Amino acid sequence: MSDALSALRAIRLRCESLNPTLGLNGARPRFTWSLGGKALGQGACRLLIGEDRDAVASGRADLWDSGRRETSGLGASYDGPPLPSDRHLWWSVQLWDEVGRPAPVPDPAELFTGLFAEDWQAEWIARSFVPAAGRPVPQDDAYDNRFQARPADYLRRELRLPEAPVRATAYTTALGLYELHVNGTRIGSDVLAPGWTDYHTRVEYQVHDVTGHLRAGGNALGAILGEGWYSGRVGHNQRRAGNHYGGRPAFLCQIHLHYADGSREVLSSDDGWTCARGPILYSDFLAGEAFDARKEMPGWSAPGYDDADWQPVETGDPEPRAPELNAARAQPVREVERLGTTELAPYGSERIYDLGQNIAGYCELKVTAEPGTRIRLRHAERLTETGALYTENLRYAVSEDVYIARGGGEEVYTPRFTFHGFQYVGLAVESGALLSEPVLTGIALQTDMPRTGQIDTGNELLNKLLSNIFWSQRDNFIAVPTDCPQRDERYGWTADAQVFWRTAGFNMDTTAFATKYIEDLIDGQSPEGAFPDVAPTKPLNPYRLTPQPGAPGWGDGPIIIAWHDYLRTGRTDLLQRAWEPFVAWMDYIEAANPDGVRLNRVNNNYGDWLNVGPRSDPALVASAYWVHIADLMGKIAGVLGRDRTRWHRLAARLRAAFRGAFADGEGRLSGDTQTAYLLALDFDLLEDRSPAVARLGQLFEEADWHLQTGFLGVRHVCPVVADELSERRAVDLLLKESFPSWGFSIRHGATTTWERWDGWTPERGFQSASMNSFNHYSFGSVGEWIWSRLAGIDWDEAAPGFASIRMRPIFDERIGHLAAGYDAPSGRIESAWQIDGETGRWTVSIPPGATAEVTLPRTATDPVLAGAPLQSAPLGPGAHVIEFGYRADED
Incomplete structure (x- = not known):
């Protein structure tokens, strides 16, 4: 073993997919990292956890040292002594490369263990409906408040401390939205905290280090409460006030103080707090906000403020039950x-x-x-x-x-x-x-998910499409993956999310976000096993939770999202967590459709939602998706080491039922639409593919090579056309500017992707106002094909987490050049190509420990790597330059 220091680097340290990690929800958190540097790969790792950042950075750990472990895996679960609650820790990982050379210990990552269920002693506090004797009744300002939205509540409490704490950690949350203030200063940069969950089941808390904000002597704590998703307007909530989960916001706060002599103190929300109204006359997602600066209360959250007119708060658990308190699973x-x-x-x-x-x-x-x-x-x-x-x-x-x-x-x-x-x-x-x-x-x-990938090309239209896709994701990944951010909806629709999830993971690190959303979906599952159309589910009133059971493609979303998360990250914990709920969903469908055709328990069968042109047969779409998720269940069972027999038999039975019900024996499918053939081909539902391929080509010819698909069909357009018809035709569709196409909306000023292909047209103007968002990511699902085929960066099911990379780029002179960089879980992957007349050059960079299976398109001739003809063997870590002749495809 060499004593030389390795060029290997551990980068992007994550605990429970987060950095910093602000609270744990289990005793065995998962630590992960990616690889950088110029080594071939990782041979061993050693996890270090301690309270002293500098000690951990130097390779010393006072809480846990895993010791050296021979592994090439880019993660490990904690298996040391039980982690204590209310700890502020630091962790890092020492690596050795494939020949045993040690790598430098990277800068430690921050970890707060948070509070466990038995640690909570704070009380929920809220504005009292009963005014205190001798104090004026707070009046709601009626200025322009035709929306019945309520004013924000201001809460405060003063206290005295014997000395400044050496460590102080605030654990806070709300039923509604909140801001925390300490001694006149707003704490943290979170917005719309604590986010949206099923508040009858769980609410997530936030962790804030407030050590530098507390002092010896007088101190003041404050909070501002808004209605948010809890009691404000949510979804299709027209002219009435909200109260979906409860009638008024509530606040929960527990601050743990550690003093120099080792003593501790806990400050909790209780009946010692007081409440008042202030300058926020009302604040609501759908109505907006009214703020009267003349009513501001300077110093309201600082010590010494005169709060004689403030009312006592009311304490007690919310109805119908107190929610479970969890640490936040995703970024704020x-x-x-x-x-x-x-x-x-x-x-x-x-x-x-x-x-x-x-x-x-x-x-x-x-x-x-x-x-x-x-x-x-x-x-x-x-x-x-x-x-x-x-x-x-x-x-x-x-x-x-x-x-x-x-x-x-x-x-x-x-x-x-x-x-x-x-x-x-x-x-x-x-x-x-x-x-x-x-x-x-x-x-x-x-x-605030980290951005993971960016692409720049020589085609202005394609660059704008990529920007529009990114912005629609940014605008709609707000606490949950919403359908649109503007109208009276903003729901976490499950089909919208599942068709886009693979694209989303190229743009941003969605790992933690997926963990949170899958939990929302499980919380919304009915006792009969039905996943909901939207998550978190919205009750009709605070006492009756009645989610809408999911439609085909919608209720199937959790299985698809979790599988795509596994392929992107390689982690199995999400699949394991959701396995029993997945089985319950499959049981729910199968019990109602014994003949294998999905006609029953389809709920609101939306079919290929918002397509243009001929309408696809909703039963065909439903049944195709049933086969698909049966296939996925077999794959998931294999990953988890479970018996796959049931799922293989189910998938075979459903395929036969699909052919019997929807194929005419001569290559035609029921409905005879683009989407029918796209699903049948991509889900591998037919014994003989060639008639379906031919008919799909005819349908595109009849449509003058325009799209006629909706939400469920659009994701399959470019992958199927490229693989079955022509790569050049797929690029044609991508770059088309006439209606309907991705380029049409761009030509008419779109800066995000539209909900409808015909959201606005010169002939008709705006589409129906009842369903016409101009910021909706579903049709942006083509992004995954841009990444996987044009950039040539694709996962490999046999080695998930981009440990093996499938690189099948498509070169096209109309694009000219393309440069892509993706921070995969395995490390940084880069792909850049350019076409110059009849020659081309492709540069790729593979992270340590990974390999790339390369397949060049037929437009690339006589490829050369390092002066020799390109061989079929996988490319290893490092940078590689491939030169080739270019011949434009004539299709």
Whole structure:
């Protein structure tokens, strides 16, 4: 063994898929890392966990040292002594390369163990409906509150500490939304915390290090509570107030203090807190927010504030039951990008501003105005032909923010407990006067997942499509994977998520997000085994949870999402967690469809939702998906070491039933649509593929090579056309600009992907306002094909987690060049190619420990690697340059 230091590097350290890790939900957390550097691979690892960051960084651990373990695996589960609660730890991993040379210990990652169930002693606190004797009754400000949305609650408590703690950790959450304040300072950068869960089942808490914010003597704790998903408007919630999970927000807070002498103290939310109303007159996802700066309460969360008029809070568990408290499983929602605005021509009394990008978020308003000046901001995705805000597609979502100026100098306002989907903003001064030009800045929100991949090409249209796909994901991955961020919906629709999940994982690290969403889906599963259409599910009232059972392609979503997560990451814990719920879903379907054709328990069978052209047979679509998830169950059983017999037999029976019910024996399928053949071919449902391939080609010819698919069919278009018909034809479809196509919306100003191919057309204008979002990622599912085929970066089912990489690029002179970089779980993968007349060059980079199976397209001739003809053997770690002749495909 050599004593030389290895060039191997452990990068992107994660515990439970997060860094930092803010609380644990199990006794055996999973630690993972990726590989960088120039070594061939990893031969051994050693995990280190301790309370001293510098000690861990130098290779010493006072809590757990796993010792050297011979393994090439890029992860390990904790198997040391039980981890204590309420600890702030650091961890790292020492690696050895394939020949035994040690690698440097990377910078440690932060880990808070959080609280366990038995540690909680805080009480839920909320505004009391009964005013205290001798104190004035708080009045709701009725300014323009036609929405019945409620004011935010301000909570506070003062306390004295004998000395400043050496460590102080706050564990906080809410039924609703909250901000935590300590001694006049807002804590953390989370937005819309704690996110959306089924509040009757579980709520996630946040962890904040507040050591530097507490001091000896007087201190004050504060919180602001908004309604959010808990008691505000959610989904198709028209003119009435929310109260879906409960009637008012509640707050829970527990702060653990550690002193220099080893003593400890716990501060908890209890009946010693008080409550008042403040400047937030109302705040609601669909209505928006109204803020009266004249009602601000300077110093309200600092010690010494006069709260004599504040009311006592009410304590007690929420009804119908107290939820389970879990550490947050995914990254928090945060402000992730700021966008300047351009002022356009005014429309009536409104000044119109353009962000240049459709976002989910809100606007920061900076202005100087007379006291009491009322400013209204309205939000829209598009403008009408006359330059007005197009808001009809918002349905009952009002999406307005109102600011009433304090006066006396420059003021800056951003909403707290609402967000909008918009590109354009209308600003109207309803009373008073501005004393300066207003400055509007758009602020985009998303669950703050690390970005994992970026592609740049020589084709402007393709670059814009990639940008639109990314932005639609960013705008709709907010606590849950929503369908759209603007109208009165914003649900976590399961089919939308499953068709897009593979694309999503190329753009961002969705590992933790998948863990949280699968838990939401399991929470929403009915006692009969039905997964819901949306998750988290929305009860009709606080006491009756009645989720809508999932439709084919929708209720099937959890199985598909979990399988794609496994192929991307290689982890099996999510499959293991969801196995029994998956079996229950399969039982639910099979019990109602004994003949193998999926006609019953299809609930709202949406079919190939929002297709254009001929409508696909919903029963065919449903039955095709049933075969697909039966196949996946067999694969999952194999991964988990379970018996696969049932699933193999089921899949075979369902294939036979599909052919008998939907194929005519001469190559025609029921409905005779693009989607019918795409599903049948991609799910391998037919004995003889050739008639279906031929008919699919005819259907595209009859459509002049345009798309006629909906949400479920579109994901399969380019993969099937490229593999079965022609790679060039697949690129034709990708780059087409006439209606209907991806390029059509771009040519007409889209900065995100549209919900409908015909969301707007020159002939008809806007589609039906009842269902017309301009920010919807489902049709962006083509992103996975751009990554896997155009960039040539694809997973291999035989070695998941990109330990083996399938590289089957498609070269096309219309694209010219392409450069892609992807931070896979195995490490950084790069693929860059360019076409120069009749020659081409392709450069790839493979991370340590991984290999790449390379298949060049027929447009590449006489490929040469390192001066010799390219062989079929896998490429190993490192950079490789392949040169070839280029011959354009004539198809």
